[in-house]
Amino acid sequence: MNTYIEGILILAGINLMAVLGLSLLTGFTGLFSFGHAGFMAIGGYTSAMLSVKFNCPFIPAVLAGGLVASFFSMIIGKLTLNLKGDYFCIATLGFGEAIRLILDNVQYFGGARGWPGIPNSTNIWNVLAFNIIAVLFLANLIRSRHGRNLIAIREEELASQVIGINVFKHKMISLMISAAYAGIAGGLMAHYMTFLQPKMFSLVKSTELTIIVIFGGLGSISGSVLGALILTALPEFLRSVSQWRLVFYGLAVIFIMISRPEGLMGGYELTPSSLKKLLIRFKNRSQGKVKGLEGGNK
Amino acid sequence: MSILQLNNITKRFGGLTAVGNVDFKVQKNSITGLIGPNGAGKTTIFNLITGVYKLSEGTILFNDKDITNKETYMVAESGITRTFQNIRLFKKLSVYENILTACHRNVDYSILDALLMLPKYRKEEKLLKEQADELLEIMGLTARKELVANNLPYGLQRRLEIARALASRPQLLLLDEPAAGMNPDETEQLMLLIDEIRKKFNLTVLIIEHHMDLIMGICDNILVLNFGCKLAEGTPSEIQSNPKVIEAYLGVEG
Numbered sequence: 001m002n003t004y005i006e007g008i009l010i011l012a013g014i015n016l017m018a019v020l021g022l023s024l025l026t027g028f029t030g031l032f033s034f035g036h037a038g039f040m041a042i043g044g045y046t047s048a049m050l051s052v053k054f055n056c057p058f059i060p061a062v063l064a065g066g067l068v069a070s071f072f073s074m075i076i077g078k079l080t081l082n083l084k085g086d087y088f089c090i091a092t093l094g095f096g097e098a099i100r101l102i103l104d105n106v107q108y109f110g111g112a113r114g115w116p117g118i119p120n121s122t123n124i125w126n127v128l129a130f131n132i133i134a135v136l137f138l139a140n141l142i143r144s145r146h147g148r149n150l151i152a153i154r155e156e157e158l159a160s161q162v163i164g165i166n167v168f169k170h171k172m173i174s175l176m177i178s179a180a181y182a183g184i185a186g187g188l189m190a191h192y193m194t195f196l197q198p199k200m201f202s203l204v205k206s207t208e209l210t211i212i213v214i215f216g217g218l219g220s221i222s223g224s225v226l227g228a229l230i231l232t233a234l235p236e237f238l239r240s241v242s243q244w245r246l247v248f249y250g251l252a253v254i255f256i257m258i259s260r261p262e263g264l265m266g267g268y269e270l271t272p273s274s275l276k277k278l279l280i281r282f283k284n285r286s287q288g289k290v291k292g293l294e295g296g297n298k
Numbered sequence: 299m300s301i302l303q304l305n306n307i308t309k310r311f312g313g314l315t316a317v318g319n320v321d322f323k324v325q326k327n328s329i330t331g332l333i334g335p336n337g338a339g340k341t342t343i344f345n346l347i348t349g350v351y352k353l354s355e356g357t358i359l360f361n362d363k364d365i366t367n368k369e370t371y372m373v374a375e376s377g378i379t380r381t382f383q384n385i386r387l388f389k390k391l392s393v394y395e396n397i398l399t400a401c402h403r404n405v406d407y408s409i410l411d412a413l414l415m416l417p418k419y420r421k422e423e424k425l426l427k428e429q430a431d432e433l434l435e436i437m438g439l440t441a442r443k444e445l446v447a448n449n450l451p452y453g454l455q456r457r458l459e460i461a462r463a464l465a466s467r468p469q470l471l472l473l474d475e476p477a478a479g480m481n482p483d484e485t486e487q488l489m490l491l492i493d494e495i496r497k498k499f500n501l502t503v504l505i506i507e508h509h510m511d512l513i514m515g516i517c518d519n520i521l522v523l524n525f526g527c528k529l530a531e532g533t534p535s536e537i538q539s540n541p542k543v544i545e546a547y548l549g550v551e552g
Binding site: 137140141143144145146147148149151152155156158159161162163164165166167173267 | 348350369370371374375379380382386387388389390391395398399400401402403405407409411412413414415419423426462463465466
């Protein structure tokens, strides 16, 4: 495979890993976070430390990165999950920036100059494997009673408590799984770039993840997948317009938000059964008059 | 035998006493009415029982266990659920999903069971779906199973909220103005429904309502509140002839 395209796919897969985690928290539980780059950083630096300094194999190192990120999220959650609405969002923003600034000053990890020489173990196949497992786990979770409880909290917090849902506990579960996903994404990134620098995990990264989740559609796993693929590849296609590419990127996002405020998928999922339904509708329609598919269901 | 016991409960918001020293017992398997003019503190009492507000003074016993100032979900776990004056459904979910979500406590598979789709998850998930279908059938909502809750007609939204409350198998059901905005015909139907579910689910019902036909028609016992204090207590006929109650609702003669 063309290494350039492979590179883009690996980056999209890494982004997808973090986006899936954020999708659980934002799309399904209704909590906005602007600190997920912080969890990525924790995962990335932990896994890099394990493989560089302790010769730990790739997969355990990445998983450990996810675990440590999840542990940090538990501490943050204990302190902030009782905050209502926007306050939680601000607290995560502060957390993400704090992590970055701390890493800037820890010389053990190379400080602000960065940390080169991490083994290059991430490739398209292990990223794909991580992505598939991550999507399956997330889909199973969402369709279980625990997932339904999370959606209930997003929809109506007080009513969920009245039917016996421990809102704090479930928000915590959501945050911890979400952070684990982001941590694993960080680990994959460290072993793909072979270089880590705190600047890679700035607020811009957190915002990018949130944009992808909203762009794909809140509460849709397939939306997150499409969003991660499209929005990671888009800046590359726009290289022909050189310095204007981020402008076009912004315009594309604005255009989607205006034409489909609920995101690309808008809460719907692409599953075998929903595809079948779509196909039947398409057949019925083409029997009468030949017409294209509706834009939103591609 | 009393299922719920309110001992001297008081709630103050700053200088305002919303509920003051209310003492009351709800008898097991009864339908008890809670009435009073607007602002009398009826909904506040519901919020105190379900732990939405914290008590300033007093204690609440449920089945002789102290549930004072417990978290809302813990009160629900002990067997009390409620509906809301302004309906609070999971609006964007279907009727079926609303019920299915509320059944969650009837099984106990863990997150790991769910992530790996272990046999326990499959078995118990099937059980939940059966329970939800059964409840929809009892409440006459089967035909609208796939409809988004927000698109239901108003009367059926109320019905769905009661169904959702029943899904967690409560012993005590608190209904906050279930007939608000209903016409006399719908109110009549609601009355029958409440009586029916009480028998079927072996429930105790505490109900806030302004429709006196409904209250006088189905309640075994009535508590009247005025300005946060207990005004009277008794059977429907006692309440109807109580001069203090008549004065609170209609004012003094002459």
